[in-house]
Amino acid sequence: MNGLKFVGHEEIRIDGKPKITGAAQFVDDLDFGPGLLYAEIVESPLAHAEIKSIDTAKAEQMPGVVKVVSGKDFPFRFGLYMHDRFVFAQDRVRFVGEQVAAVIARDPVTAKKAAKLVKVRYRELPAILNVEDALKPHPLLIHPDLKSYKHVPWFFPQANSNIAHWRKVRKGDVEAGFKQADLVFEDTYTVPRYAHCAIETHGAVGLFDYSGRLTVWAASQSPFTQRNLFAEALAPLGLSHKDVRVIAPFVGGGFGGKAGVSMEILAAALATAVQGNPVKILWSRAQEFYNTYQRQGLTAKTKIGVKKDGAIVALEQTLHWDAGAYVEYGANVVNAAGLSATGPYRIPNVKIDSCCVYTNLPPGGPYRGFGYSEFLFGLESHINETAKKLGLDPVEFRRRNAIQEGDPLTYGSKMNPNGLIECIDKAARAIEWSKKEQSENPKTVRGKGFACFWKAPAMPPNASSTAFIKFNEDGSLNVLVSAMEIGQGFQTVMAQIAAEVLTVPLSKIRVELPDTDRNPYEWQTVASHITWGTGNAVKRAAEDCREQILELVERALGQKREDLYLESETVRSRSVADFALPLRDFAINGIMMKDGTYRGGPIVGRGMFMPEFSSALSDAETSQGGKPNVHYTVGAAAVEIEIDKETGRVRIPRVALAVDVGKAINPGLVRDQVVGGLVQGIATALYEDMRFDAKGRLLNPNFTDYKIPTAMDVPERVIPILVEVAQPDGPYGARGVGEHTMIPAAPMIANAVENALGIRIKSMPITAEKIALAIKSKR
Template sequence: MAGRVETTEPVGKSVPRIDAYEKVTGAVQYVDDIPFGPNLLYGKFVRSPYAHALIKSINTSKALALPGVKAVVTGKEVPNRIGLYLKDRFVFPLDRVRWIGEPVAGVIAINEEIAEEAAKLVEVEYEELPAVFDPREAIKPDAPLIHPDLGKYEVVPFIFPEPGTNISEHFKLRKGDVDSAWSQCAAIVEDDFFVPQIQHVPIEPHCAVARWDKDGTVTLWAASQSPFAQRDLIAQSLDIPHGNLRVIAPYVGGGFGGKAGVSIEANVVAMSRAVPGYPVKVRMTREEEFLGTNVRQSCAAHYKIGCDKDGNLLAYECQYYFGGGAYNEYGVNITRAAGYSCTGPYDVPNVKGDSYCVYTNTQVGSAMRGFGMPEIHWGLEQMMDRLAEKIGMDKAEFRRRNCVRPGDKILTGMTMPQVDLVKCIDLVTKAINWDKKDKPSAPHKKRGKGIAIMWKAPAMPPNPGSQAIVRFNEDASVNVFVGGQEIGQGTFTVMAQMAAETLGVPYEWVRITANPVDTKYSPYEWQTVASRLTWSMGNAVKAAAEDARQKILQVVAEYWKEDPKDLDIKNGVVVSYKSEREQSLKKMVVYGLPNENYEGWQGGPIVGSGKFMPTYVTGLDPETGQGTRAVVHYTVGAQAVDIEVDTETGQIEVLKIASAYDVGKAINPDLVMTQIEGGAVHGLSAAYEGFYFDERGKLINNSLVDYKIATVMDIPKEIHGDIVETPLEDGPWGARGVGEHVMVQTAPAIANAISDAVGVRINTLPLSAEKVYLAMMKK
């Protein structure tokens, strides 16, 4: 620590990332970088060529006969169900496949080439069934039934499947009386929107290694946002005592929700059981990443929204049909979140919302950054624009007038907690010169501006917990043990800041002991999802640090014979405001302090522990979605964009994106800005992304050649960010999460700007130059 800068009271300061040095030097090990030695075996999945079929038989003899093949594992060996909210899938399917690309068996061999070759030799006999890909088709009574056993699946109490249909969840929101409100509306808009499935495209593909030791202990190394949830789900599914299953999760090379819950990990663990003592590695190729891992759900939405002549929203009716894919074990809760937040960040007196999660014969829809919110905001934020147009009101003003404010009884009956969305709107409109019509850069170009606002609550069970441990070393440096994952968002840095601030030591004294997160040693953390770590894990770290701080003060107070209340820790030194004595933390935090004349000692190694779990979320009425408190809190924000449309090609250049989010308290303002910037580009990129399938349901653009994500050449000329800080009641220093929110409304903001520039509306994502051009032609 000598010679380095020391940052005291670091909360609110843009200290450098704690993980930067190891990341720029190439020292960081991701799962695929961990050496396992020559005993490492490689696994490869055999994948279904049919979107929907019965498995009649699986013959593995040819594959097993290939030299170098160690084992082939099929559903028969692991007839166990798995799932987070709804246990609707087998580890490997037992009787039926439900999408093209579903893993049917796992082959294990001494190298990748042999595993790949052997996978082709596994003979599976199928009986093809009719398939359905679009949620709007899948809800029809005569649609092929994808899960005939839906009624038998184990499900959490707040999810409502409809057995005998493809509906795995139906969330109903009823507030006021929509039907009688229409007559009072001066303007009504009604339309349909569609969002296709998209993929997270982390640059690190999924990779997992598992070893099943002969004594029954099992170790899983995984690129994972959810080591503890994976331990829980896999242990339950494969009948492993939780204490025997150890999940080790090093830094994640991009998550975005794709590495939340379980995707390939249970399969790899199940495969490893066939070769006791050998580590088995399965790494997705980029094509498999698209074909076989989790994706964002598609969403077909219908809206009918009305307001009075002054622009006050009166009624909001919506139906959301999420294309949940083959298994909805995680996706059901996305649909639920879309249901209880169905109006977007608007205060509407009369609401009728129905949100359906629908099985389709496509990739598994699961968590992705925004968790249902980008899907519903795409349509609703365009509809708000159209409503404002209809009554001749400025679109930003329309939003100011109708957006949620603290104290509002929002759609679920919950009282809106502290946020300042109006300020966010003010900031982005100012940043983008909202009232000024700027000139395009060339005669064949047209310029336009658009705005969109958003809200999102952490969508999770009511009671996900966090735990932290703070432990001092001899030199008073601190190890903070957490179980949340560093997926790029900077959580380790923020946790170190919070611990340092609470303990009264410089930021540079803190080490985060969580790489890897190891369920054998790390404190518990539900999952690294829902933008919940700064808030939830932060509260646990703060509590653990406070616990350690109190223990230190107790020891010193007794040593000085003073009251702990008169003591404080400043810059690593215990000070007494009463006697003005000082005691360095060094050594004493491990060795304690001697009594007078060395007649004994007191204190000892300091360790603090803390936890946090929200205890106040209530259930909602299944028929109305009404309840005292639907969610822990909401984060809100606004974006405004300035674009230019090339009328000869339909190409859009985004000149500027201005964002403002209410984060409660920016623990590290520059890291908040990196989320805002990265999210804006992710949102812009995602607006141009979408899966294309052939008529059999086979994914056509299953590579980066044809599933293009934004490159450095595609980014806006300028990204502006503003941070609003309205403290959250139970956030550490008032902080709430922002990691997902930053991309939620980018697509509709761009769509609104397109409409402003060239007067066409695009209701179906993805955007493309072609779509814009052809829409202009039709006009």
């Protein structure tokens, strides 16, 4: 891949200037004129209850109130992978904060005041607030109609239970594996719920105009998926997909939280109740915490069998996920984790049970890492303990078992080309793994921790990306895609790919934000698949342009097609040295012939990518067969920490993360994903968690008590290491990296704490308090 002029270079991000000058518009920055209405939600104060009655009369009488709606107005179910969710609660509420009714008013103050006047009577039901209670024999059923819910074919709901999906993996013979092992041991690890904490809360504006057109402006990672779900859910109102339009301006952070459809359904539905007026719904920070997706809690029982020489021969993983009240998206997190819960290791005998369990807590859903951060906390902690018991160096132990190209995956198909060993070695070297660090301060102690990671995009086998490229008169171009710029820099990466093919500099390329009317289809901006999938589509669209250009030059000017090529925005010929035709001379208006007629016309390219080799169908009892994952991105991370033995505080002098990105289209942007992702991951290990009281109410729905890191709480040095073992079907060999950078953080920290203190902490987060009290009780 030598001679690349744009790909592989650290181009400045093309969305930088709008963001740094304040020009970038986010959804709440858009103006909708004096007709704009405001919605306020009436929420359930109870975790589990039957709705007996809703009295809206008083609210309706308040001057300025336009309409009050509730479940009876929208008796529709919806969901991404399983239809278990409602626009508004119907006969019962299932978590504290669930939307029961909405007041639409001419101004936000009136909406808020009127919402307080809506009287809802409930009959309280026992709330199930943890997985153990949900799994007891003959439990109270949170979704009694579960069996009738529509869902994707790769989900397996269990009748008369709170298990919405059970992913079973059976590979080899796990019992035989344990018998053959020299050492078998098991332990249990727990991970609480976490919040995405994008600084922009969710917001959406819906307009159902008098022609019957529904437009929704949303802070969204998933405009097309939203269009699809809106159209499906509201189909009874006579809407078809063509009538629904989703426009997504800049998004103030996603991390998975703005994927799929959560509160946006309200903007779509409410708009239909006030035809002709746009209606805005903006989540408060508190609502952002308790009524969007949360990262699901996990209780993981991990049992491993190893030989004395360090070969892992068997692994059993029992993963119980606290998935919350609705699992239409979260169940796929459970599924993805179940398929990959071996971690990046070659293990012949595997038994995995990954159970998606309903609870009366807020809905779980996608969060950067999609289940992998959660199970890797336990698995990579366990791997470290195993190495210790065997007397092996934990890095060497991982190295011996690292998965390699061609090794069989849990579901039978083969591992893709990868640089895991290179990542392990480079991450270890970056923090001088074998050097024991002595602390100068007698009150502190140093330790080092290591973790491997992997993750595949969790996507339906037919998740597709498309791209249009339109040339302009001056040879500049607009790239139309419907992936979302959520900060990762994807616009710049797409521009680099188009630039590489078309030899047009980035200063002449715009990549447009999604509008489902104008931009072509994209499944969602999730799964770290955009550089790979959308990148392939953009590359194909650019190649389509190039073919049109060269074909036109051949046809109009008689140049030999096979000699023609593009260089610096100009068509040149290998056989005719002085032939040079700038793109701007014909990209829109064509090439004039001697007789004054023209050939050609506006150059518009089209590209599409769908992984046609992927299939989610497999045996329900073993998961064998199919190819549910398109490929894995792998890597390793290592950290040095210093712990204050009295306070329990952790300082991070250095941390390294090596990841095999296939090909870094923009190495600077990738390295900055490593920095940001690691900090987000380290925060889940050290500071953050969601706390609920005995009634299922979230106790810390704010930044005062849900502590996301400030500039003073980051590692002193972050060392990103990019390994490039090409992904054969990726654009220029690239594969995804966005989520992976936070996945190894928690077990890496746990392992470093153990290394420093000899104390194994098996529940996240590993706060200063937890460490200090553990040291105290050990004494």
